[in-house]
Amino acid sequence: MTLTEPWNGARADERKRACSPSCEESSCADCKVRKISVCGALEPSEFEELEQLSHSATFAPKAMLFEQGAVAGNLFNVTEGVVRLYKSLPDGRRQIVGFALAGDFLGLALMDRYGVTAEAVTQVKACRFTRAAFLTYIDDKPHLLRRLHEFAGHELSLAQDQMLLLGRRSAEEKIAAFLLNLQTRYARIGSASVTIPLPMSRQDIADHLGLTIETVSRTLTKLSRDKTILIVPDGVRLLNGERLDELTAA
Amino acid sequence: MTLTEPWNGARADERKRACSPSCEESSCADCKVRKISVCGALEPSEFEELEQLSHSATFAPKAMLFEQGAVAGNLFNVTEGVVRLYKSLPDGRRQIVGFALAGDFLGLALMDRYGVTAEAVTQVKACRFTRAAFLTYIDDKPHLLRRLHEFAGHELSLAQDQMLLLGRRSAEEKIAAFLLNLQTRYARIGSASVTIPLPMSRQDIADHLGLTIETVSRTLTKLSRDKTILIVPDGVRLLNGERLDELTAA
DNA sequence: GATGCCCGTTGATCCAGATCAAGTGGGGCA
DNA sequence: TGCCCCACTTGATCTGGATCAACGGGCATC
Numbered sequence: 001m002t003l004t005e006p007w008n009g010a011r012a013d014e015r016k017r018a019c020s021p022s023c024e025e026s027s028c029a030d031c032k033v034r035k036i037s038v039c040g041a042l043e044p045s046e047f048e049e050l051e052q053l054s055h056s057a058t059f060a061p062k063a064m065l066f067e068q069g070a071v072a073g074n075l076f077n078v079t080e081g082v083v084r085l086y087k088s089l090p091d092g093r094r095q096i097v098g099f100a101l102a103g104d105f106l107g108l109a110l111m112d113r114y115g116v117t118a119e120a121v122t123q124v125k126a127c128r129f130t131r132a133a134f135l136t137y138i139d140d141k142p143h144l145l146r147r148l149h150e151f152a153g154h155e156l157s158l159a160q161d162q163m164l165l166l167g168r169r170s171a172e173e174k175i176a177a178f179l180l181n182l183q184t185r186y187a188r189i190g191s192a193s194v195t196i197p198l199p200m201s202r203q204d205i206a207d208h209l210g211l212t213i214e215t216v217s218r219t220l221t222k223l224s225r226d227k228t229i230l231i232v233p234d235g236v237r238l239l240n241g242e243r244l245d246e247l248t249a250a
Numbered sequence: 251m252t253l254t255e256p257w258n259g260a261r262a263d264e265r266k267r268a269c270s271p272s273c274e275e276s277s278c279a280d281c282k283v284r285k286i287s288v289c290g291a292l293e294p295s296e297f298e299e300l301e302q303l304s305h306s307a308t309f310a311p312k313a314m315l316f317e318q319g320a321v322a323g324n325l326f327n328v329t330e331g332v333v334r335l336y337k338s339l340p341d342g343r344r345q346i347v348g349f350a351l352a353g354d355f356l357g358l359a360l361m362d363r364y365g366v367t368a369e370a371v372t373q374v375k376a377c378r379f380t381r382a383a384f385l386t387y388i389d390d391k392p393h394l395l396r397r398l399h400e401f402a403g404h405e406l407s408l409a410q411d412q413m414l415l416l417g418r419r420s421a422e423e424k425i426a427a428f429l430l431n432l433q434t435r436y437a438r439i440g441s442a443s444v445t446i447p448l449p450m451s452r453q454d455i456a457d458h459l460g461l462t463i464e465t466v467s468r469t470l471t472k473l474s475r476d477k478t479i480l481i482v483p484d485g486v487r488l489l490n491g492e493r494l495d496e497l498t499a500a
Numbered sequence: 501g502a503t504g505c506c507c508g509t510t511g512a513t514c515c516a517g518a519t520c521a522a523g524t525g526g527g528g529c530a
Numbered sequence: 531t532g533c534c535c536c537a538c539t540t541g542a543t544c545t546g547g548a549t550c551a552a553c554g555g556g557c558a559t560c
Contacts, residue, residue: 087413087414089414089418089419089499090499093418093419094418095413095414095417095418097410097413108403109399109404109406109407110399110403111400115406115407115410142389145392145396145399148399149359149360149395149398149402150361152399152402153360153402154359155406156358156359156402156405156409157359157365159409159410159413160347160365160366160409162413163337163409163413164339164347166413166416166460167345167416167457167459167460168339168460169343170546170547171546201507201508202507202509210416210418211547211548212547213507214508214509214510214547214548214549215546215547215548216508218509220509249339420517451537451538452537452539453537461517462517462518464539465517467538467539467540468517468539468540471539471540483526
């Protein structure tokens with residue numbers, strides 16, 4: 001599979017859901033993110049119908065789920081792994097508008113074209129729905145639309161926080177806020193810990209925070225020197241949460 | 251009325267809608283933004299009911315419509331004027347996440363607390379709804395919720411564009427993008443022109459673009475010197491749209 | 501186990517935009 | 531008519547973070 005091409009039925013590692021018991025494929029019933037994702041609004045009976053529409057998909061690191069500007073043919077519910085969502089400028093400058101974790105829904109806005117590009121950072125598992133089928137499905141399910149809207153409202157709120165961060169915070173504050181943010185989000189999906197995995201590269205972090213890779217590296221080194229964090233392989237351990245809170249608040 | 255206090259029934263210049271014909275109060279029937287605002291999803295018959303729930307409100311420049319963190323008691327549909335929406339840091343740094351114009355809906359996310367502060371920039375007219383009444387009203391109107399969701403999706407998309415701008419664009423690109431953006435939005439509400447009114451202060455523009463007031467001023471002066479724009483009282487005239495497009499794209 | 505590559509770190513220098521510091525001019529008010 | 535205030539502009543200087551450059555270490559490939 002060409003890793004930089006968008007998702008395509010012919011290439012994806014995917015199979016139909018609701019298959020026989022011998023099949024190792026997961027189903028909604030034992031989905032780890034069912035309660036916290038948009039699906040959490042559904043009645044048990046409704047899951048069956050949704051399951052008919054869903055296809056589980058796996059993406060290798062760097063695989064593209066969809067591309068900014070393309071017709072939004074699919075919607076995804078991430079169940080495992082980390083996805084980067086970004087916008088690019090013609091000259092290559094890039095802004096990562098967010099990292100999607102398990103439980104996050106991609107294509108929330110239900111718009112006819114994708115506004116961002118989505119790429120797997122780690123190995124990613126997701127439920128895929130065709131947009132058309134999903135739209136039909138929600139048509140007589142206002143409680144699901146309501147849930148979708150709640151999620152969109154939350155996204156919007158996060159986006160506004162990120163604007164404040166990008167427009168008005170120093171490099172050190174940006175890094176501190178990023179780490180605490182990730183910690184909170186990991187906690188929500190059941191992996192609360194003072195050790196924060198950072199599966200994304202320094203370049204990804206830089207492109208998320210409006211910095212350069214060198215500044216990210218230097219700032220992490222600085223926080224490490226004053227024992228606020230400890231840099232570990234593929235992550236950091238938060239040693240002094242209060243200090244990070246201070247940096248984030250003020 | 252204390253201009254810096256949030257909206258309060260006892261102080262607002264407001265009266266009940268759907269009043270007698272002798273009353274100069276506007277009604278949904280002749281609302282200029284009806285078609286382009288969220289209300290555009292409603293059937294004529296549904297307007298009457300909505301009108302019962304709505305209260306028209308006027309705000310003087312600098313008046314606060316609502317404050318970040320407060321319980322979201324009211325939702326507003328702006329019908330006239332400009333509103334700034336911002337987040338603040340404890341030390342006074344401010345990020346204006348957007349300017350709301352006629353047709354924009356404030357409180358779209360339907361969350362229980364306001365995520366931003368809203369202040370009138372100019373004299374502002376708006377329809378006010380209590381959040382509780384509005385939630386009840388939309389409960390059996392999925393087409394309205396759908397419309398609300400479309401608006402939220404659009405907001406989210408704008409927010410992501412703004413993140414790219416804040417994180418990765420130069421001062422000159424920021425100003426160019428801001429002006430073209432405003433032009434497009436003015437055009438949507440029926441005041442298309444190469445002369446862009448800028449009712450907000452330079453400080454507001456700076457706080458929206460992640461710059462200082464001096465940089466905004468200098469950049470406008472520079473664009474003015476190379477005949478890309480002409481600075482006029484309370485606005486600018488776009489002399490060279492292509493040049494601005496160039497700056498915005500690349 | 502040598503080779504090369506990618507990723508991250510660190511150091512030196514640069515510069516876009518911030519900060520500090522005067523002006524200037526229009527509009528409200530006595 | 532004059533005064534003050536405030537928004538804005540302009541100039542001088544400073545600096546946080548960018549840019550340029552070098553290096554090291556893990557790990558995949560042969």
